[in-house]
Amino acid sequence: MTRTTAMAWAGGVLYLLMVGLLIGGANRASGTVHAVGAMLAVSLLVGVLRRMPLLALAMALFGSTAVVVGTPGSGQVNRAEGYQAQFLSYLAVDLVLGFIVATCTRRASIAAVAVSCAVQLLVMGGFSHGDAVTVNVVIALLTIAASCTVGLLSRERREHAVALRSQEVAEAVTAERLRIARELHDMVAHSIAIIAIQAGAGSQVIKTRPEEAGEALRAIEATSRETLSGLRRTLVALRQADLDAAASGQAPLAPSQGLADIERLAAATAEAGVRVDVHRTGAQRSLPADIDLSAYRIVQESLTNVVRHAGIGRCRVLIDYGDEELSVEVVDDGHGTAPNGSAHGFGIVGMRERAGLLRGHLSAGPRPEGGFRVAARLPLPEPVAVPAEAR
Template sequence: MLPSPAPPLLRRIPPEAWVGLAWCVAAAYPAVLLGGSARYHGGAAAHGGLAFTLADTAVAFTGAALVRRLPVLSVALLLVAAYTETDGWAANTQVPPAALLAVYTALGVITATRPRRSSRAAFALVAAFLVLHIGLVNGATVGIFTGTHLGSADGAALLALLAWLVGRSLRQGREHARALSARAAAEAVTAERLRIAREMHDTVAHTIGIVALQAGAARRVIDSRPERARQALGEIEAAGRETLAGLRRMLVALRQADGGAPDVLPQGLADLDRLAGATTAAGVRVEVRRRGEQGPLPPEIDLSAYRIIQESVTNVLRHADVRDCVVSVDRRTAGEVSVEITDRGRGRGGGADRGAGFGLAGLRERVALLHGEFTAGPLPGGGFRVAARLPIPVGVDG
């Protein structure tokens, strides 16, 4: 199994570290934190000095550590740390927006990664804190409502709303990406199931048709012509072995987990003569006509061309009520291979019923996946025709 690529560096940093870093950035500028009203005594802030800041930092780091496990408590601790660090209880002092940088970061992380209930609770807590804080400040004005000015706490509220919206946008983008990935995975599984179903049908249906005809012939002549019955049983054995080999090739291909080449070659147009011989032995003579240079083909083109012929010959064998058919493989046009299978039989429904079931539908899917053209239908003078044109990708060698 191939190793998964490492995520980008920014994604390898845990959310707790981002919140802690945001607190450190805010705490590194006490003049900004205190809104320009800080008073220093020997390098320490008047609210309590370095020891007070270290205590607030410990509370903030505790909140950062809980951002994923207990998101609401994390936001509460960060609010307490920012409120006390900026002397939020002092009269006429609003909490500056920069002081809540860690709160914004935590709110964005929670909204982007945690359940919606936690996100709403965290945002409500921040909004309630700011509203109460504005109400406790003497002479404070709420600029976004009065139109007079935008106070510090007002700006903090706007930044908190912005952080919540950014987190919500990131969350929606991640959910959309997950939905697209799940849908792509489901489509890939469905396509693989259809491919396996087509392979199973094309591998088994032809052999079952031959086995049924040969078994019926053996049953009718087992008493009068035992040598003919033995010959029919031999054809049944050969067809069964060929089908088992085909199933083994399919299972080997499905088990290839490293993308390497399987230890057995897939079927292709090189097996066409053997297919014609087995069908002829079952009672329908197959005339193979090859036109143009019959060189190697890409594996998927080679296998699909063979499966189209195999399924069509099987339909002739089962439904056409005819003694022969013609298979043509045309390589005269550069960049494509064309196959055509025709018969002059009528069978049940004059051949019109041969489009029912899974066989021709599977062939249409095969050709569509290879961007080719497929037609199947009765001929004007009686009989049935199946034709497909498969383009060969430019620069792809067999």
């Protein structure tokens, strides 16, 4: 038996002893004193109430009824007061009843209300006379109704809070799944596109030009290794329980990708047959990790679409480090859409979601002069002062 359980049972025993003391001193105090004492004594049943609410109700009913029956002058009617003082002890029972309605099942609550009403009405009918019977019964019913109403309101409020919490958890899970889907899509789609093109090129020249086939295989190997490394970072990050994992002895992870890796991304895209011209303007500086990674992913997905759908061997990437926002633009002179005229899967949707999460804006569509253009504007957290020399 745990200490808490022992204290709960001790409180129940003390409650019964207090009821016995109140009945034993019935001749030396008025009914009002005994009723108030019974209401204060019911606080000893808190431990029992939390573990066995129905047992606590039974004990409260027994104690309050014993006080009513044992109080001197119980059978006499005080027409001036209307509601006999000793019946105030049932207010403690009504408090317990309200807790049961708020926390227990509906079947248990209905049974508790029925038993409590029956006991109180029978006792009041037996120890009241004349007009006092009606007054006492009406007050008892109103008190029971009030306690049940408070209990129902408390139950509904708790259930509503649980429903809101469940909804928040579901929305958080959905948002996390979308984030993981974007990460995996942006990470894998580009690499798979390059691998597919290199594999196709290698299979065509493996007999006639084995040197070029070897270069294609080496490009496939390098791209595969980089993709596996990125997947490992993502999976390890998902498994981390908190941000203190590094302090617990785990090996440090490689830093996430950003705009500093655009040149390497351009080199990998060039091996797939699309030359990328990268132009940077503005004062280059370190950016917040989420903005840096999102900008990189937008460029990566745009280059993937160029490799897959543009049918052109060259494109341009423009990166502008502004004072208040970061601008990223990818432009090509190719077909502009997929051969079947459909959208590029979930890539553009993912890019828009990334920009929207950062309170930015992304536009993607064909250009009037031909080709396709993806432009994103990502606001920076706060304006960064640019020295006059840099301007």
